[in-house]
Amino acid sequence: MKAEFINPFYQATINVFKLMLDIDVTRDQSKALQEMLGKKEVGVAIDVTGDLSGCILYRFSDTTILEMVKIMSGMEFDAIDSFVTSALGEVSNIISGNAVSSLFDQNYKCDIKPPRIIIEDEKPICLEGSQVLKIPLDTPIGKLQIHMTLKENVH
Numbered sequence: 346m347k348a349e350f351i352n353p354f355y356q357a358t359i360n361v362f363k364l365m366l367d368i369d370v371t372r373d374q375s376k377a378l379q380e381m382l383g384k385k386e387v388g389v390a391i392d393v394t395g396d397l398s399g400c401i402l403y404r405f406s407d408t409t410i411l412e413m414v415k416i417m418s419g420m421e422f423d424a425i426d427s428f429v430t431s432a433l434g435e436v437s438n439i440i441s442g443n444a445v446s447s448l449f450d451q452n453y454k455c456d457i458k459p460p461r462i463i464i465e466d467e468k469p470i471c472l473e474g475s476q477v478l479k480i481p482l483d484t485p486i487g488k489l490q491i492h493m494t495l496k497e498n499v500h
Contacts, residue, residue, distance in 0.1 A: 350495045353447035354401060355480060357440045358491065362484065365436065366416045373481040387425060388463035388492075389437035395455035397448065399495035402463065403437045409487030416486070434460040453497075 355372060362368045388404045405413070411422050414432045422429055441457045448455050480491040 347497075349451055350397060350448070350453075350497075351478065351480065351493065353444040353451075354440065354491055354493065355482075357443035357447065358482065358489075360443060361436065361440045365439075366413060366486075368416075368484050368486060371483045373483065387430065387433065389434050390461045390463050391437060391441045392458040393441075393445070393455050393495060394458065396453040396498055397455050397495045398498055399493065401437075401441055401444075401495075402492040403440070404490040404492065405433065406487055406489075409484070409489055412486040430462045434462055 359370045362370045386404050386406055387410055388402050391401045391403075393399050393401060407425060410425060410429060410433055413436065414420075414422055414429045417432055417436075418428075438457070438460045441460075445455045445457055476494065478493045480493065482489050482491065
């Protein structure tokens, strides 16, 4: 996968976490994967269409999610409920929207579909059978990962 497809999502994640949560994000080494999404994690899948097609999956541990929503809302949560997953979907949607805007600046016209919440070992269909690039990220409130499968469409 081309770096010009990856970097907008990484940069958008850094920017959104800094703006919304006042948290710095650092990147570990990226890895190519065939399988993904383990236990005790919640993910948000967002399909990309247009000049590029594929899927972006944002994965978060339970503790990371609860801390994110606490910072955003000022309220304590001890379980992942519909309010928490809604907030998580919104953050992931904002990241993806910003990334697609950056891709547009590189002459890739893309759109995103509404976010889908993926619980624990559920796999988004858009990632099955695809080579997936994993971008592990660290924050002061926990780890998250971006799993990407994007390809350029020939017109």
